Amino acid sequence: MCAKDPKDFPKLKNDAFLRACHGQETNHVPVWCMRQAGRYLPEFREFRAGKDFFETCRSPAACCELTLQPLRRFPFDAAIIFSDILVIPQAMGMDVQMVAGKGPTFPEPLKEPEDLLLLQPKVDVNKELGYVFKAITLTRHKLDGKVPLIGFTGAPWTLMAYMIEGGGSTTHSKAKRWLYRHPEASHKLLKMLTDVIVEYLLGQVAAGAQALQVFESHAGCLGPVEFQEFSLPYLRDIARKVKDQLKESGQDVPMIVFAKDGHYGLEDLSQSHYEVVGLDWTIDPRSARERTGGKVSLQGNMDPCALYAPKERISEIVKKMLEGFGTRGYIANLGHGLYPDMDPENVGAFVEAVHTHSRHLNLK
Ligand code: 1CP
Numbered sequence: 087m088c089a090k091d092p093k094d095f096p097k098l099k100n101d102a103f104l105r106a107c108h109g110q111e112t113n114h115v116p117v118w119c120m121r122q123a124g125r126y127l128p129e130f131r132e133f134r135a136g137k138d139f140f141e142t143c144r145s146p147a148a149c150c151e152l153t154l155q156p157l158r159r160f161p162f163d164a165a166i167i168f169s170d171i172l173v174i175p176q177a178m179g180m181d182v183q184m185v186a187g188k189g190p191t192f193p194e195p196l197k198e199p200e201d202l203l204l205l206q207p208k209v210d211v212n213k214e215l216g217y218v219f220k221a222i223t224l225t226r227h228k229l230d231g232k233v234p235l236i237g238f239t240g241a242p243w244t245l246m247a248y249m250i251e252g253g254g255s256t257t258h259s260k261a262k263r264w265l266y267r268h269p270e271a272s273h274k275l276l277k278m279l280t281d282v283i284v285e286y287l288l289g290q291v292a293a294g295a296q297a298l299q300v301f302e303s304h305a306g307c308l309g310p311v312e313f314q315e316f317s318l319p320y321l322r323d324i325a326r327k328v329k330d331q332l333k334e335s336g337q338d339v340p341m342i343v344f345a346k347d348g349h350y351g352l353e354d355l356s357q358s359h360y361e362v363v364g365l366d367w368t369i370d371p372r373s374a375r376e377r378t379g380g381k382v383s384l385q386g387n388m389d390p391c392a393l394y395a396p397k398e399r400i401s402e403i404v405k406k407m408l409e410g411f412g413t414r415g416y417i418a419n420l421g422h423g424l425y426p427d428m429d430p431e432n433v434g435a436f437v438e439a440v441h442t443h444s445r446h447l448n449l450k
Contacts, residue, residue: 095294096231103164103234107297107340107361109383109415115408115444116163117437118236120344121423122156123168127430129155139184140176143169149221150228157232159430160437163417164233164297167222167290171240171301174282175249177214179206188253195252195260199271205278211285218286219293226294237295239286241302241345242279242320246272258307265316272316280320284327291332291339299342299364300324306347313351318358321345325359342385346422349374356382367421371410383415388436390420393428397435404439413444 098104103116125131130152134142142148152168172182172190185191196202212219226235240248247261248254255261264272287298302317325341332339343355344364355363356378365374365386374384392403407418418440424433 095226096229098234098296099231100163100233103417104296104340106415106417107342107383109361111414113445113448114441115413115416115418117418117440118162118164118166119156119420119424119433119436120166122160122162122166122433123152124424125426126424126428126433127155127159139170140173140182143173144217146217146221146224149218150225153221153225153235154228157229160434161441162233162437164236165225165229166236166238166299167218167225167295169218169221169238171238171245171303172248173215173218174240174245174279174286177206177209177211177286178278178282179204180249190248190253192249192252196250196275199264199268199274202271202275202278205275207278209282209285211282211289215286215289219289222290222293222295226296234296235294236297236299236342237287237290237293238299238301239283239290241300241317241324241343242276242283243308243317244302244304245279246275247304247307249275258304262307262312265312269315276316276320280323283324284331287324287328288331291328291337295339297340297342298328299344300360302343302345302348305345305351308348310350313345313348314354317345317348318351318354321355321360322358329359344385349377352377362417364419365421371407375411380415383417384411385417385419387419387421390422390425390428393420393424393432393436395432397432400432400435401439401443404436405443408440408443408447413447418444 102112105112106116149168153165157165176182181193183191229235247258250261250264305317308317321343340361342362342364343360345355346366349369362383362385367387367389388407
């Protein structure tokens with residue numbers, strides 16, 4: 087256990103990200119990048135070399151170091167704890183390995199509804215995922231109040247897809263087969279995941295997370311009808327349950343929902359108890375604002391591949407994006423994670439462009 091009482095956390099010095107989550111004014115638009123701790127950083131590759139991915143996830147000191155690495159290079163306005171969404175299937179009893187060159191792999195994925203009996207019916211998150219909580223508490227101290235720390239989880243449908251596919255997939259046909267052939271078992275699994283996720287997010291807040299992001303990375307392979315039935319109700323349930331619990335203890339922790347390629351559900355997502363809706367790059371900023379009707383803050387959405395452009399072009403793209411979203415109730419980010427072959431210098435140019443242009447726009 088970390089000996090320090092979470093109440094002793096250092097005072098927050100830069101609250102731009104939290105203010106933007108709540109739609110409040112900020113001097114500059116806050117910015118962070120999904121996968122900001124990652125292989126595009128030479129120090130990350132060096133630190134991870136020869137270590138098993140999930141062993142690294144289970145080491146609070148390693149997670150803390152990897153979370154802080156990008157903050158030493160760039161003036162990001164938020165940190166995100168280094169971990170992975172697949173720690174939840176592991177906590178439910180599934181074996182998940184990170185295979186070099188292939189990505190996460192489940193040697194024994196779920197095949198038929200009977201396989202649900204193999205999952206832990208009731209997960210003790212403190213016992214199974216306490217290592218993430220320790221990493222959060224340690225990182226919150228080591229951040230020294232520089233910026234807020236974001237905790238995260240995979241959403242139920244995205245996790246279900248991995249548990250059935252056994253890894254990444256382009257069609258998700260095995261997991262979608264369940265939705266059409268075994269709808270009841272699908273709901274049973276989604277409900278089991280929702281219960282663990284709620285406890286997991288509450289544990290992250292108790293450990294020191296100051297905001298929470300829910301990744302529905304595989305929203306895009308669902309259509310609007312399947313999204314309404316198999317994703318949205320669970321996303322809503324998670325936010326409502328986490329917020330109800332936090333309210334009881336007088337805590338206010340903003341929540342972000344990122345449903346990649348799911349902008350057919352944008353109106354619904356903006357009325358789902360999340361303060362912030364994350365966007366991928368396939369939607370125009372002005373249209374996203376219109377469709378969400380000013381009800382939520384927005385996060386995103388520069389095409390990650392724009393970071394391959396020369397710095398001057400990155401600056402122009404950022405300026406346009408800021409003009410489209412406006413500087414209030416907005417958190418700049420990419421529309422998905424950074425890729426390993428990206429140039430850290432261009433990431434720096436992105437961050438600088440967001441800060442500089444948004445300060446100028448605020449003075450107008
Ligand atoms: O060895 C390595 O470093 C492998 C690359 C890597 C990294 C850096 C993986 C494997 N996971 C992570 C860390 C990670 N994963 C973070 C860290 C914090 C940060 O953003 O800096 C986060 C938030 C995640 C979340 C995650 N894992 C998501 C949701 C975000 C997204 O990309 O949509 C998903 C889908 C995963 C699964 C996963 N983990 C790793 C890979 C390569 C994948 C995708 C596999 C696939 O579907 O093909």
